[in-house]
Amino acid sequence: MGRMSGKVAIVTGGAEGIGATVARQFVEEGGQALLCDVQIDKAQALANELGDNAHAFELDVRDLDGWHNAVKEVQAKFGKLTTLFNIAGISEPGNVPEGDLDSWKRTIDINLNGPYFGMRAALPAMEAAGEPGAIVNIGSMIAMRAAAFVAAYSASKAGLLGLTRSVALDCAERGVPIRANMVHPGAIRTPMYERYKFSGAAEPEAIETDFAATHPMNRIGEPEEVAKACIFLASDDASFTTGCDFTVDGGGSIRS
Numbered sequence: 346m347g348r349m350s351g352k353v354a355i356v357t358g359g360a361e362g363i364g365a366t367v368a369r370q371f372v373e374e375g376g377q378a379l380l381c382d383v384q385i386d387k388a389q390a391l392a393n394e395l396g397d398n399a400h401a402f403e404l405d406v407r408d409l410d411g412w413h414n415a416v417k418e419v420q421a422k423f424g425k426l427t428t429l430f431n432i433a434g435i436s437e438p439g440n441v442p443e444g445d446l447d448s449w450k451r452t453i454d455i456n457l458n459g460p461y462f463g464m465r466a467a468l469p470a471m472e473a474a475g476e477p478g479a480i481v482n483i484g485s486m487i488a489m490r491a492a493a494f495v496a497a498y499s500a501s502k503a504g505l506l507g508l509t510r511s512v513a514l515d516c517a518e519r520g521v522p523i524r525a526n527m528v529h530p531g532a533i534r535t536p537m538y539e540r541y542k543f544s545g546a547a548e549p550e551a552i553e554t555d556f557a558a559t560h561p562m563n564r565i566g567e568p569e570e571v572a573k574a575c576i577f578l579a580s581d582d583a584s585f586t587t588g589c590d591f592t593v594d595g596g597g598s599i600r601s
């Protein structure tokens with residue numbers, strides 16, 4: 346029996362990167378998962394590979410009706426919902442005076458409103474399951490130490506930190522057995538990272554060296570390392586942990 350045996354999750358961003366890796370580890374540890382993403386073909390391909398305990402569902406996290414349909418789908422397919430991984434996110438450059446306004450709105454919509462809609466749609470179903478449940482929201486090292494060149498991203502992830510703590514307190518104070526925690530990655534080798542590395546902002550090797558140097562451990566992280574933290578927080582091994590900031594950033598958030 347794996348640690349996720351008996352647990353049923355919605356995983357956003359389940360088509361690639363950290364979300365796909367979390368979905369894979371969740372199913373490999375015995376859970377059942379609805380892989381939600383705008384990239385439905387990639388989510389479907391992963392679900393096919395993972396077998397009967399994975400199912401793909403097309404969801405734009407900005408769509409509250411879509412979220413309600415995702416919750417109905419996971420209940421119809423697997424009978425309940427116990428676990429929510431809010432992982433879908435975007436990162437676009439821009440400071441406050443010159444940054445693109447549409448980029449600001451898009452980033453807040455996907456990175457902050459998306460998890461809010463997700464928790465709003467999922468919590469009643471998770472409570473109805475009547476079992477210990479867990480929400481894991483993906484923040485960023487940037488939520489704890491802002492970066493000048495990504496104003497919207499910094500704001501969205503810091504906002505999600507406050508939202509996660511609020512949900513953690515609300516569930517605890519209402520006696521609901523659902524924990525809510527955050528995982529804050531540093532730079533992680535995913536399609537998001539590779540897009541930036543090859544964006545032309547600088548030589549790819551210089552970007553790799555610079556990003557690695559912002560982490561005291563002086564390297565880029567791997568999605569498997571982030572997924573392991575997510576699975577731990579979703580598991581009953583973390584039964585007295587709620588409202589926490591779990592960093593997977595090679596020490597990046599504590600460097601002076």
Ligand SMILES: NC(=O)c1ccc[n+]([C@@H]2O[C@H](COP(=O)([O-])OP(=O)(O)OC[C@H]3O[C@@H](n4cnc5c(N)ncnc54)[C@H](O)[C@@H]3O)[C@@H](O)[C@H]2O)c1
Nearest residue numbers: 358360361362363383405406433434485532533535536537
């Ligand atoms: N990679 C990093 O260095 C890094 C660092 C810190 C935090 N993060 C965070 O981790 C999370 C995952 O990042 P990643 O690196 O795996 O990114 P990624 O771009 O590699 O994958 C993100 C996934 O989210 C999906 N997605 C994007 N917008 C969506 C929407 N509106 N609705 C549904 N799905 C949507 C994409 O289709 C994709 O499958 C994000 O929240 C990101 O901010 C990543």
